[in-house]
Amino acid sequence: MREFRAGDTAEAYAVCLRTGDSGEDASALHTDPDLLGHVYVGAYLALAPSLAFVCVDDTGVAGYVVGASDTRAFEQACERDWWPGLRRRYPPHSFPAHTPDGRVLRLIHEPPEADADVVERYPAHLHINLMPRLQGLGMGRRLLETLFDALRAAGAPAIHLGVSAVNHRAIGFYHRMGFTEVRRHTTSLILARPL
Template structure:
């Protein structure tokens, strides 16, 4: 978990290192990684280098609405006590704390056909070598085997490298706001 939190903060600034932006470097991990490993470990995969050091991960939730409900019961309450609204040393800390108290959720239009969602983060040492594609393929196979018809994800509009990567691995743009692009991918039917 510590390695995943480290990877998360080191990629949390639209793919770049967000450590200088945080007084508490665990906040991005609390928001974007920890619940997946804790509540849905069967859909969490870690990439390690030759020295067995984690350098990336992909995590997902089979059913976004069910996952949100489980987070409300088992993940967010203790974090909300630990991080009251308005607390935080930096502006970025306060932004993440805001997500703890009001977690982002996908639209009903997205989850109707793409109920699963994912997050993927790779350190620079893992980028550009096909590792991201292999992680996505691993998670897609896992979600598909568990019966998901589709997966979605959100990415910052300003993260052009990530947007191009998602398109290369088969995602298509579903919706866009000023800050976020939602990508979707239908999954193959479960094999019998």
């Protein structure tokens, strides 16, 4: 495990895609292999690289964790410095709205804001993805603990994350890591914990 390096971006995007269907491979669902990475990992690597860590094995990057110590500030930075370029690259009707790519495209053009009451209590947030070959070996725990240390050093008091309501394996892992459910949406849960 190590800090993110600029040369890791393509491999981190690949991990995002290969774990992007509630922990399963989403490659067959997306015609643009970079789209998920642009939404769920790219901005963190570009705008908050000091809060990005990767797991590397013999084949390269096999997992990562990325985060932001201040969710509102990060959302503003994305609106200023990340989304405009992607909006030019992917105009609103680049993909049919009912397809997986179309649903991700909507996140680029209409990025959701984190719930105000959640951000007030748990201002930091994270995304983590780990290839199945490294799951169950303690690497997810190490990634999170490393990020937690970095967030504490940045002054963040608490953290939240979103997870698919059907990703039971991930939900169990987050519970073991001290997260509890603070919000339930139709298809996702918001989990949080103090740092």
